[in-house]
Amino acid sequence: MASSQEKGFGRALCIITGASKGFGWSLAREIAPLLKPGSVLLLAARSGDKLQTLQADLAASEASSAGLQVRCVVADLGQKEGVESVIAEAKETRCEDIDHLLLFNNAASLGDISRYAQSFTDMSEMDSYLSFNVSSALSLTSGILTAFPQRSGLQRCVVNVSSLCAVKPFRSWVMYCTGKAARDMMFRVLAEEEPELRVLNYAPGPLDTDMQLQARSTSADENMRKSFADMHEEGRLLTCEESVAKLLKVLLEDDYPSGTHLDFYDL
Template structure:
């Protein structure tokens, strides 16, 4: 089925996200941290920025950095939610915190499903005989994204005057297989389809699968160190050593530009290099 194009493509381009409730999972480091820093200055006074991660110390440091910046003095509420999204209690705590935010005057809801893990790339698909290993990976990387999104949409249903946008942080691995990356590729492909279906079911939503490109993060270091397939490992190492990776700030900036321009078909998979 064809994805639905935005009906407001001719509207003037926005320069900020208005008064919003913005939720970012995996906010303590990497792309999530950069998204928080970049979007803080694009939220109007009265907005709430909900930062979600497993590491409380890193979240508090990010909160302190934002509060000490210009954005922190502009009437922006910055809240931290320490939650393990691989368990239902973690997902439920984020939804509960979102419901409790004092943001009745918001005109936009933004949810960035960024939290994810690489999984065990030191093994090939034929070695995954233990269902518990697979279930654990999929619980954190797939089930949590669906359940959190559903919970947030239930807490903030469609109504006149509020625009809702759901972003799934995707990957090239959602559309291209990489040897010894069976968990990561499967998880990303599943997440893309979840949000493509959501776009079909909820025409009032703006939904985007965004592939941020190869980023200079701990995950890339893990991939360079542990990938079992020699060809894939060498390719990633060469990309890093030759400087062909992006900073998280670069990719986050491009994503926010896409969201402000709002010209993508809802449910689309968009790669950073296509921006």
């Protein structure tokens, strides 16, 4: 009997935001071999050069599906036009041509962690942060699900790349914690409203990325800086590949309650 990893995701449209580096980059590389010929891997990010590099890497990889079409969209998801451009590119794939829709809402930013909550007096600063980190995720998800409605033979799955910060407050991280908590609840509501849809909030754990470097370098709170620096020095950070592998295993086994929050260390 074939394992879940061997069977893969079938012929799919797979959309990954924030695909130009870190977790999104690794996710694109690891999921490509699990997509059958005829699938489309749609990669979105603000950096066109990095997306083109990833696209070339996937094309040269022997592990990638021979019939996989990789498309790139350079988009600022903090802007309405950026969200619309990703949806428009996704619509180039006909719904009847796929049997699996996968949307990974990975794009996010840490925000200004060099200050404490009481210093955020400028509403426009928070509005801009929430537009990119919260509003865009809902608008993009809604647009994609509308473009690819439920039908017989189509499995639809939406993944929100979450964080421990969605459920635990971190000093001097008011913007990031607020955004992650809002996104988790947003997708929990979606799971309640759409019972046929598979929804997962996945916290990938402490990753060895540029964001972690920013965390241990610029956090206003001294204990936060020390905690992240110790994790780095002691080799307790996860690679993106480790975390992606666990996420893909969960998705392939498809045995989680829709809308749940799962952490890397829960699995």
